[in-house]
Amino acid sequence: MIDLYYWTTPNGHKITIFLEEADVDYTIKPIHIGKGEQFAPDFLQIAPNNRIPAIVDHEPADGGEPLSLFESGAILQYLGEKTGQFLPTGLRDRANVMQWLFWQMGGLGPMLGQNHHFGSYAPEKIPYAINRYVKETERLYGVLNTQLEGREFIAGDYSIADMACYPWIVPYQTQQQNLDDFPNLKRWFETIQARPAVQRAYEMAQTISSESIMTEEAKKILFGQGRR
Numbered sequence: 768m769i770d771l772y773y774w775t776t777p778n779g780h781k782i783t784i785f786l787e788e789a790d791v792d793y794t795i796k797p798i799h800i801g802k803g804e805q806f807a808p809d810f811l812q813i814a815p816n817n818r819i820p821a822i823v824d825h826e827p828a829d830g831g832e833p834l835s836l837f838e839s840g841a842i843l844q845y846l847g848e849k850t851g852q853f854l855p856t857g858l859r860d861r862a863n864v865m866q867w868l869f870w871q872m873g874g875l876g877p878m879l880g881q882n883h884h885f886g887s888y889a890p891e892k893i894p895y896a897i898n899r900y901v902k903e904t905e906r907l908y909g910v911l912n913t914q915l916e917g918r919e920f921i922a923g924d925y926s927i928a929d930m931a932c933y934p935w936i937v938p939y940q941t942q943q944q945n946l947d948d949f950p951n952l953k954r955w956f957e958t959i960q961a962r963p964a965v966q967r968a969y970e971m972a973q974t975i976s977s978e979s980i981m982t983e984e985a986k987k988i989l990f991g992q993g994r995r
Contacts, residue, residue, distance in 0.1 A: 769793040769846075770823040772813060774800045775972040777876065777934035778839045782820045783971060784930045785843055787964035789850045797975050803988045813837065824849070840872040843927040853926045860923065867914070867921050867928035871935070875911075878903045879935050882942045888990065901943045908936075908949050915951035919958070933959045 769786065771793050773779045786793045798804045798819050805817045814821035814837035821837040828849060836842050844865070847854025855861045882900040885893060911932065914921055921928045936956055939946055946953040959965055 768824065768826045770796050770825070772796045772798050772810060772819055772821040772823075773975070774798050774819045775976045776800070776819065777937070778818075779820050780934035780937075780968060780972065781839045781931050782822070782842055782846075783968040784933070784965055785846050785853065785927065787967045787971075788930070788962075789846065789852045791846070791850060795971070795975065799976075800989060801982065801984075822846075840868055840931065843868065843931060847927050853930070855924070855926070864922040864926045864928050868931050870910075871928065871931040875907050875932055875935050878907060879942055883938070884990070886943065887941060904942045904944060908944055908952060911955075912949040912952040915955050920955065929955075929959060933965070 769791055771782055771786065773783065773795050774797065783795075785791075798810060800819060804810065805814070805819060810821070811817060813823060813835040816837060818837070820839055820842060821835065822842055822845075824834045824836070824845075827834040836845055844854065854864060878900060881896075882904045885896040885900055889896070911921070920926065921932060933956070936952070946956060
């Protein structure tokens with residue numbers, strides 16, 4: 768039913784977690800971003816921003832032609848609505864989930880991504896940039912830790928908000944964070960980590976790629992993009 772254009776990144780893991788949790792029939796279409804496959808014309812027809820993940824739903828609810836979608840947050844919302852799972856229908860509960868989904872899309876993902884870039888991949892180690900994003904990561908972890916006080920999951924019940932945030936916390940050591948400093952977040956993290964569907968998603972990722980893609984050539988492809 769669903770073709771998933773995927774690579775083994777946090778944004779890619781969000782969607783495999785949902786599909787495994789919801790028991791949706793899907794097929795992986797690997798897009799090796801270290802080789803530049805995200806710039807292939809056929810993929811750009813589906814994902815004009817040349818980023819994974821993207822999906823094609825061959826059985827959309829309106830019964831029409833296959834529907835393609837890019838951007839991980841939009842995909843999670845679409846799949847939640849399509850399946851009726853992990854996205855509440857009540858006004859207030861749905862709004863709560865959506866605000867935390869957008870928090871991840873607008874803050875947690877981009878800031879932690881910059882942490883990864885300047886801490887691990889930048890050819891020049893710039894102390895100001897590294898400190899800036901490590902501190903912002905610490906702040907965002909703190910926001911999440913506070914939200915999880917007295918809650919099992921971010922928005923109450925397990926939802927697409929948790930699926931969006933969890934993969935970005937997985938590399939916490941690379942982000943120079945200690946989960947012991949964030950006890951509510953640590954408890955949440957370990958709870959999600961133990962879920963069978965989450966484990967299946969990450970095991971599947973190992974069958975796609977178990978090695979770092981960050982060769983010097985891959986860095987030129989991933990970090991040297993201008994308008995053309």
